[in-house]
Amino acid sequence: MYNFPEPPTEPSLADARRILSATRSSVSEVEAKIEAAEAALAQVVRESKLLIDDLQIQRHALEQTLTQTMAYLSPIRRLPVELLRDIFLECFEEHPCCAWVLAAIHLLTTQHASADTIRLWLERSGDTVPLDIDIFLRVASPNSGAESPTRHRRRSFSRSPSPPPWHAPFPHHHTHYVIPQPPNTSAGLTAHFPPTQAPIVIPPSPTGISDAWMTLHHSGDRPSVRPSRSSLHWGHIAIYYLAEQMHRWERFVFRFDKQFPSMGALKSISGDAPLLKEFEVSSTDVAYYQDNNWTWLPNAPPNATLVLPKLKTLTLQYTPFKWSSPMLRTNLHTLNLRSLPNTQLPLDRILYIIANNPALVSLTLYFQAVLTPVLPLSPTTLPLLETLSIGGHYSFTQLVDVLSLPVLNDLTLDIEAREPVEETITSLLTRSSKPALAHLSVAYGTSSSPPSFYYGPSSVSLSWNTLLPELPHLQSLHIGGTPLEPLLVELGDEPWHCPDLEVLGMRNCHGHIEGVGKLVAMVEARNPPGGGGAATAVKRLKSLEVYDCANIGEDVVDWLGSRVDEVVCTEPDYER
Numbered sequence: 001m002y003n004f005p006e007p008p009t010e011p012s013l014a015d016a017r018r019i020l021s022a023t024r025s026s027v028s029e030v031e032a033k034i035e036a037a038e039a040a041l042a043q044v045v046r047e048s049k050l051l052i053d054d055l056q057i058q059r060h061a062l063e064q065t066l067t068q069t070m071a072y073l074s075p076i077r078r079l080p081v082e083l084l085r086d087i088f089l090e091c092f093e094e095h096p097c098c099a100w101v102l103a104a105i106h107l108l109t110t111q112h113a114s115a116d117t118i119r120l121w122l123e124r125s126g127d128t129v130p131l132d133i134d135i136f137l138r139v140a141s142p143n144s145g146a147e148s149p150t151r152h153r154r155r156s157f158s159r160s161p162s163p164p165p166w167h168a169p170f171p172h173h174h175t176h177y178v179i180p181q182p183p184n185t186s187a188g189l190t191a192h193f194p195p196t197q198a199p200i201v202i203p204p205s206p207t208g209i210s211d212a213w214m215t216l217h218h219s220g221d222r223p224s225v226r227p228s229r230s231s232l233h234w235g236h237i238a239i240y241y242l243a244e245q246m247h248r249w250e251r252f253v254f255r256f257d258k259q260f261p262s263m264g265a266l267k268s269i270s271g272d273a274p275l276l277k278e279f280e281v282s283s284t285d286v287a288y289y290q291d292n293n294w295t296w297l298p299n300a301p302p303n304a305t306l307v308l309p310k311l312k313t314l315t316l317q318y319t320p321f322k323w324s325s326p327m328l329r330t331n332l333h334t335l336n337l338r339s340l341p342n343t344q345l346p347l348d349r350i351l352y353i354i355a356n357n358p359a360l361v362s363l364t365l366y367f368q369a370v371l372t373p374v375l376p377l378s379p380t381t382l383p384l385l386e387t388l389s390i391g392g393h394y395s396f397t398q399l400v401d402v403l404s405l406p407v408l409n410d411l412t413l414d415i416e417a418r419e420p421v422e423e424t425i426t427s428l429l430t431r432s433s434k435p436a437l438a439h440l441s442v443a444y445g446t447s448s449s450p451p452s453f454y455y456g457p458s459s460v461s462l463s464w465n466t467l468l469p470e471l472p473h474l475q476s477l478h479i480g481g482t483p484l485e486p487l488l489v490e491l492g493d494e495p496w497h498c499p500d501l502e503v504l505g506m507r508n509c510h511g512h513i514e515g516v517g518k519l520v521a522m523v524e525a526r527n528p529p530g531g532g533g534a535a536t537a538v539k540r541l542k543s544l545e546v547y548d549c550a551n552i553g554e555d556v557v558d559w560l561g562s563r564v565d566e567v568v569c570t571e572p573d574y575e576r
Contacts, residue, residue: 088120118241130250130275133242137256235262243268250275253315257284266319269296272307279327280315286341294320297327306330323349329356336364347395348373351402355380362387366414370395377402386410389441394418405432410439422467429470437471438500441478444507464490468497476503476543484511484549485518492522499538501526504545508572511550519546520556527563540564548572 005012076084125131239262242252246269254266266281273279279297298321300306306326314327317338321328323345328335335357339345347370354363361384370393381404388405390396391414400413401424408428413421421442429437442462462479464486477498479487484506490497491504511519527540543566546552552569561567 118238122241122245127248129248131245131248132251133249134251134253135255137254137260233262235260236265239265239268243271246271246273246276248275249273251278252276253278253280255280255282259283259285267294267296270300273311274307274309276308277310278313279311280313280336281319282315282317282338283319286318296320298322298325300325300327302326323353328353331359332357333359334362335360336362338364338366339368341368343367344369344371346371346374347399348375348377351377351380351399354382354403358382358384360385364389364412365396366391367396368392373398379404381406383407388412389414391415397424400424400428403428403431406435408432408435408437411437412441412444414441414443420461420463422463425467426470436473438473438475440471440474440476441505443480443482444478444505462487464497471498473500474498475500476505477501478503478505478507478545479509480507482509484509484515488515488518488522492518492525496538502539502541503543504541505543505547506545506549507547509549515550516552516556519550519552520559523560523563529563542566544568546570 004016008016079087252269256263297306297308298316298319300322302324304326308327308330311327311330312332313334314330314332315334315336317336318340320340320343321337335353337353345367350365350367350370351373354360355378358381360382363382363385364387372395377398379402383406385405386407387410388403388408389410389412390400391412394416396415397419405428411425411428413424415421425440425442429435462482468474468490487506487509491501523541523544526538541564544560544564545568547568547570549572551571557567557569560569
């Protein structure tokens with residue numbers, strides 16, 4: 001505080017003006033420091049909140065694991081099914097509302113009690129509770145138990161005519177030098193239900209009994225013992241009870257690995273489902289059958305009025321559907337279609353399905369037979385599509401050439417390409433304004449196409465020095481049926497391509513004698529010992545999969561495991 005003389009004089013006024021200017025400058029400096037301190041505090045708070053959010057997500061995941069593990073270890077799982085059924089019946093007699101309390105139960109039942117079990121749950125769960133139905137039917141082969149372990153081991157290397165349409169997570173270990181074993185084919189059925197919904201349980205079906213829906217060439221699988229009539233018709237009874245409650249369906253997932261006698265019961269799935277959000281019927285078994293007599297929802301006539309206002313996810317794999325069904329044009333978010341072998345659609349009708357769902361986020365298509373388009377293909381933009389997976393007929397390249405996907409993140413192409421694949425990919429990216437593609441799979445044959453049918457060794461030729469520079473954001477790359485050495489050379493030397501690449505998978509990539517050496521050199525360059533990848537210019541590889549490419553050897557696999565977190569290697573058939 002300054003004391004100025006009174007009355008003011010010329011020198012005192014000059015001093016006052018000088019002090020005023022200096023004070024204003026000091027005030028501005030202090031205000032700037034306050035703003036900087038507040039910004040720093042806000043940054044600290046923001047970072048702390050992000051850290052807290054991440055920790056809460058981790059805690060939630062750990063709690064889910066804890067809950068599932070405790071449920072798996074629950075002593076109730078060791079009780080016989082018959083005893084559990086008696087307990088539930090007693091509970092229902094004393095507490096009619098116990099269906100809500102027991103909604104999280106996980107049951108494995110038999111065909112003799114299936115209809116009663118389904119009817120019991122539907123009746124006791126009330127009239128308004130949304131139903132979340134998730135069924136996996138595993139049908140045993142009648143001669144599966146007669147094969148020796150040696151035969152099983154050899155058959156595991158034969159190319160499956162069709163991989164399962166649903167995917168199980170791969171087990172995470174440090175290093176694998178594996179000979180895959182065949183899946184367990186014992187009969188069984190598990191139905192999983194969220195804890196807030198009423199569960200539905202369907203039993204395993206008998207095997208090898210043919211009906212009008214099954215193909216005649218499977219008649220040799222018939223067992224010598226004729227099953228009971230109840231086991232032949234449980235599907236019709238079960239689907240009848242379920243279809244009567246379609247107005248309560250919120251999610252319906254039915255998966256089976258082989259045809260079963262009462263499969264025709266699925267035809268009766270028709271009507272209104274105002275709560276339905278997800279619908280899936282998937283089969284692993286490839287068969288030829290007529291789909292004209294199926295009157296279920298995916299085969300509804302074009303002018304039918306379907307009440308499906310909430311349907312966002314639709315999956316149909318090796319099951320009948322019609323391109324003009326209203327169910328396929330409900331502005332879906334996720335669409336997965338795997339056509340029957342005898343289904344032949346013109347390419348423009350497949351594009352019609354896509355164009356009628358502009359809000360798609362994930363699209364998966366696999367068609368073995370595609371006809372040339374009748375109408376011209378119009379350019380189609382899917383502004384929200386992040387995941388695209390297309391496999392099967394070579395004509396699908398024409399479909400890709402008219403798509404524009406500005407936010408594409410994951411691309412899978414398992415097409416029987418007759419033109420350079422890199423041109424299709426680069427044209428799609430250019431047309432889509434260079435989206436940040438993070439995941440690319442070409443002819444890998446794990447999800448949408450049989451690798452042995454379309455892709456033999458070196459059947460897909462790619463110009464890597466043209467394609468890889470267009471993928472600066474790539475995080476995972478899976479490739480099949482292409483020469484091994486050119487890819488490894490491009491990934492293992494400067495200028496570095498795909499600096500963010502962390503996952504690399506190769507399947508049926510034919511390698512010469514020097515192929516293993518180039519694989520080691522690539523890993524040595526991108527994952528040097530003791531730190532960052534290639535002197536921190538690129539990220540380190542975290543996962544490496546090499547299936548049926550070259551005779552690598554256990555010593556090389558051990559060395560790769562010392563540089564890469566996860567390594568999986570299998571030898572080609574001719575090397576064993």
